[in-house]
Amino acid sequence: MPDEKDSRTTPADAPEANGNKLRVIGVPRRxxxxxxxxxxxxxxxxxxxLPRMAHCKLLRSPHPHARIRKIDTSRAAAHPGVYVVLTGKDVPIQYGILPVSQDEQALCVDRVRHVGDPVAAVVAREELTAFEALDLIDVDYEILTTISDPQEALTTPEPRIHEYGEEGNIHKLVALEFGNVEEGFAEADEIFEDTFFFQGNTHLPIEQHASVAIKDPEGKLTVWSSTQTPHYLHRALAKVLELPAAHIRVIATPNGGAFGGKSDPFNHEIVVAKAALLLDRPVKICLTREEVFYCHRGRHPVLMKFKTGVKRDGAITGMHLQTLIDGGAYGSYGVASTFYAGALQTTTYHIPRYRYQGCRTFTNKPPCGPKRGHGTPQPRFGQEVQLDKIAERLKIDPADLRLRIVESSNSVTANFLQLGTVNLAECIRRVAKVSNWKEKFRNLPEGHGVGLACSAYLTGAGLPIYWNKMPHSGVQLKFDRSGGVTIFCGATEIGQGSDDVLAGIVAEVLGIDTFDIRLFTGDTDLGPVDLGSYSSRVTLMAGNAALQAAERGKAILREAAAEKLQVPKERLCFAGKRVFDSAAPEKGLTFQEAVCLAEARFGTIGTVGSYTPPTSPALYKGGGVGPSPTYSYSAAVVQVEVNSVTGWVTVPKVWIAHDIGRALNPTLVRGQVEGSVYMGLGEALMEEQEFRRLPKKLSHALVHKFPSILEYKSPTSLDMPEVVTELIEEPDPRGPYGAKEVGQGPLLPIMPAVANAVYDAVGVRIDEIPVTPEKILKALAEKKAGRDPRFGPTDFPHIHWPEALRVPPPWEGGDGHAVNEVPRRQKSRQEKEKVLAS
Amino acid sequence: MSPLPIASQKTSQIRFTLNGEETDVSFAPYKTLLEVLREDLFHTGTKHGCELGECGACAVLLDGQPVLSCLVLALECGGRQVLTVEGLGEDGHLHPLQDAFADLGAAQCGYCTPAILVTAKALLDQNPHPTRDQIRAAISGNLCRCTGYLQIFEAVEAAMLKIADQKSKVR
Structure with a gap:
């Protein structure tokens, strides 16, 4: 058999080493x-x-926080057309996306924690019947105190929303220190302290979440669902339904937009699965738009305080970031989000000493989770706006300041993130050039302004959600006598083009067309595991797995073709659906002939590939969040026009440069960049997940202010500016053909760039997202009155932080461990002793 | 026998032209055109994102005009012409708009795409040479969360040129 390639080789070099020109990769394609x-x-x-399909509707809590005294479903169950009514006792086992926060129940058993928490489910012949029967369920609630925001959560430890977490209503506290930050501040010429607030917002996928479940002819469960993470849903279903995972098949249907909002296992998915098993008939649920707002898992509202020390030349001497995070009613990805809010600050600019303290609280609102950029856009906004203020005070152009302090390729950061290629400097130079930054900045007429900001993002999370040593992505290939190739992979198509990435890579390696390839993806029965479409991981991880599987297949074909053609193996070229002698191109076989020869010689041809990320040097507790095989970089310039009478902001043009490594399909890459700019502008200017209290006589409940698309403002085609996209393509050896991520990174610089541009236009600082006309007018009034021309939070509450884990950075001889961390073995012994003593 | 719930009573019936084909359909009387298309005629190409007339994902052409099918009662459609994405192509070929959307990245997740395609068709039928601003205005009721709209504008413009070219060849 031919030699097998190691999964950690440097794929980017492979094609060029052969002297082959890329024919699929890098070419704009359908x-x-x-x-x-x-x-x-x-x-x-x-x-x-499906035939005999029943429909499911959920009864949701009208109260933000209440104990369930009693549920009477008898009237609903007797309603004509109703098949079954389920309550929490039918699905009591707790689950959640993270092993550390298994705090959800598919239907609440004794407590509801936000308006919209489901308490019962009706399954009926028609959707309307199920909906009508919801009114016939009687729930007796005992109203509990509502915790409406993190400040209230800190001051109201009782009643606890959950019986786990740090204490009271604090879900998670993080304290990490990399080097002595106080020493860093002592060395600084200037210290900057700023507080910022980033309001929560939601994904708003146009497709409402939907799921269909059946008991299949063998009596096993199949669930089709709009999920980004079929593998994690698979695990949650097995746990809650107490079924062997091998008897469950999850098929992720293509998602009609997701953006992170379909990456948790959801209550509705579990409920229809349970109902289908009970009734032995297909059961479907499709959420209403209002329910999608209750599912949420969107951007966490974050209050943050940055203290940064700088030298006169702009060099950062130390940074201290504190965050107060509004988690909503459940854990979701929140523990990871809390770490992420402090993890990536060090990836863009050199920060020699860094302290991060993060606090996530529970509140009685729909749970927050991962939205495009997961946990990082909020602190990125604060960091990049503060840098704009630093540049102004130091009288350095903001682009020049950033160029002085950018991190370099392959460095290890203070918090032990191993960077890959870093082309942030080139991004800044390019975007400054194409936008005419130097001519525009501080030179445009009053009311017109430009702002610049930068960012970085993961190309896939370095660790899986449940820790294990197995690959993060697997691909199987089937080579058919017809000359067709079939890809089997768990990767999930959510619109981002994951299927096309896999097909493009396999087609390139084998010299065939992407349309000669069939794909079966997102199906836990058909394909090997891919962890899911989150953390911008598919292109690099599933892509590398596909590359490995394709190279292995190519090696088999090459062996057979070389023998037939009597040509040395290394001279064979795969292109144009042929396998031929590169020295004499007319001497060759069709791809199909090569497959048939190889099958005759070796038997049925199937190959596999898998990908496991490299081990991270971050060995301290909490170091599992932030590592990635490599990071993408972006720089953006946004131009704004601000009407000083109405406060209205219009954005005529955005320039953005993105360090992508290599664009596998430039058409799709441009779409990801422009889509990110679009979503970033929505967050910057209008999108917010806001809540309000109903009047006292109307229950005083904390309800979603805008659970509709009409009121939750998002940009339309009329709002979208011209976008100039520049791709910086230096292949990163860690990515397939050198590719890095593009789905999330380009969103991140947009919000701070908008705020910086507003300052350039009218001289007011809006240290809060979204930058709305009201806030601009208030800041303009302050400016007119001769006060601080600013709108934003002024205080950060006192939080009792735990002692920080102290991790000396690499340049202080650190080895990635904390010096004051109790080793796990010792800790468990201590705990055991404590238990024995008690 | 007790009467069926109203949702199960397919007591209403209309005959209309769906994608050029005479079609009879029976349905429960409260149903919208969207629901009848998807649930009773299994034309699932037309999508929904809110069923409140907010997102534009359910647009179809009713007598050549874009309407939000979630706001139109099916009972109002007797004798009328309805065009959905399933009826866009002709003679086994994609409509130039479909080709352009596929080639130029105008469809990412593809969920808002059917409605934008028929809306763009209505625009080009009425105004064969729209400006960028007219394209922007025509699809301003169709929300897309993926693309940022720019590749959609470009695809409509590419299709516009192709259609004009085809027409000039016919002449």
Whole structure:
């Protein structure tokens, strides 16, 4: 058998080493699933109609915080057309996306924690019947005190929303220190202290979440669902339903937009699965738009305080970041989000000493979780706006300041993140050039301004959600006598183009067309595990797995073709659906002939590939959040026009440069960049997940202010500015063909760039997202009155932080461990002794 | 026998032209055109994002005009012409708009795509040479969360040129 390639080789070098020109990779192409999408044939979860299919509706709590005294479902169960009514006792086992926060129940058993928490489910012949029967369920609630925001959570330890967490209503506290930050401040010429607030917002995928479950002919469970993470849903279903995972099949239908909002296992998914098993008939649920707002898992509202010391030349001597995070009613990804809010500050600029303290509280609102940029856009906003203030005080152009302090390729940061290629400097130079930054900055007429900001993002999380040593992505390839190739992979298509990435890589290696390839993805029965479409991981991880599987297949074909053609193996070229002698191109075989020869010689041809990320040097507790095989970088310039009478902001143009390594399909890459700019502008200017209290006589409940698309403002085609996208392509050896992520990173610089541009336009600092007309007018009034021309938070509350884990940075001889961390073995012994003593 | 719940009573019936084909359909009387298309005729190409007339994902052409099918009662559609994404292509070929959307990245997740395609078709039928601003205005009721709209504008413009080219060849 041919030699097998090691999964850690440097794939980017492989094609060039052969002297082969890339024919698929880097060429703008129609994506493999485009025809299905433009003909309306893409089958989303709610497009599935099965014979005898019943419909499910959930009864949701009208109270933000209450004990359930009693639920009477008898009237609903007797309603004509109703098949079954479920309550929490039918699905009592707790689950959650993270092993450390298994705090959800598919239907609440004794407590509801936010308006919209489900308490019962009706399954009926028709959707309308199920909906009508919800009114016939009687729930007796005992109202509990509502915790509406993190400040209230800190001062109101009782009643506890959950019986776990740090204490009271504090879910998670993080304290990490990399080097002596106080020494860093002592060395500084200037110290900057700023507080910022980033309001929560939601994903707003146009497709409402939907799921269909059946008991299949063998008596096993199949669930189709609009999920980004079929593998994690698979695990949650096995746990809650107490079924062997091997008897459950999860099929992630293509997602009609997700953006992080479909990455938790959801109560509705578990409920329809349970109902299908009970009734032995297909059961579907499709959430209403209002319910999608209750599912949420969107951007956490974060109050943050940055203290940064700088030298006169702009060099950062130390940074201290504190965050207060509004988690909502459940854990979701929140522990990871809390770490992420402090993890990536060090990836853009050199920060020699860094302290992070983060606090996530529970509140009686829909749970927050991962939205595009997961946990990092909020602190990135604060950091990049503060840098704008630093540049102004030091009288250095903001672009020049950043160029002086950017991190370099392959460095290890203070918090032990191993960086890959870092082309942030080139991003800044390019975006400054194409936007005419130097001519515009501080030179445009009053009311017009430009702002610059930068960012970095993961190309896949370095660790899986449940720790294990198995690969993060697997791909199987089947080579058919027809000359067709089939890809099997757990990767999930959520619109980002994951299917096309896999097809493009396999087509490039084998010299065939992407349309000669069939894909079966997002199906836990058909394909090997891929952890899911989150953390911008698919291109690099599933892509590398596909690359390895394709190279292994190519090696088998090459062996057979070389023998037939009597040509040395290394001279064979795979291109144009042929396998031929690169020295004499007319001498060759069709790809199909090569497959047949190889099958005759070696038997049925199937190959596999897998990808496991490299081990991270961050060995301290909490170091599992932040590591990635490599990071993408972006720099953006946003131009604004601010009307000083109305406060209205218009954005005529955005320039953005993105360090992508290599664009596998430039058409899709541009779409990801522009889509990120669009979503960033929405967050910057209008999107907010706000809550209000109903009047006292109307229950005083804390309700979602805008649970509708009409009121939750998002940009339309009329609001979208011209966008100039510049791709910086220096292949990163860690990515397939050198590719890094593009799905999330380009969103991150937009919000701070907008705030910086507003300052350039009208001289007021809006240290709060979204930057709304009201806030601008208030700041303009302050400016007019001769006060601080600013709108934003002024205080950060006192939080009793635990002693920080002290990790000396690499340049102080640190080895990635904390010097004051109790080793796990010792800790468990201490705990055991404590238990024995008690 | 007790009467069926109203949701199960397919007591209403209309005959209308769906994608050029005479179609009879029976349905519960409260149903919207969207629901009848998807649930009773299994034309699932037309999507929904709110069923409140907010997102634009359910747009279809009713007598050539874009309407939000979630706000139209199916009972109002007797004798009328309805065009959905399933009826866009002709003679086994994609409509130039579909080709352009596929080639130029105008469909990412593809969920808002069917509605934008039919809305763009209505625009080009009425105004064969729209400006960028007219394209912006025409699809301003169709929300797309993926693309940032720019590749959609470009695809409509590419299709516009292709259609004009085809017409000039026919002449």
């Amino acid at each position: 994506r493999v699933d485009a025809r299905a999408k433009v003909t309306g044939q893409t089958r989303f979860a709610d497009d599935i109609f």
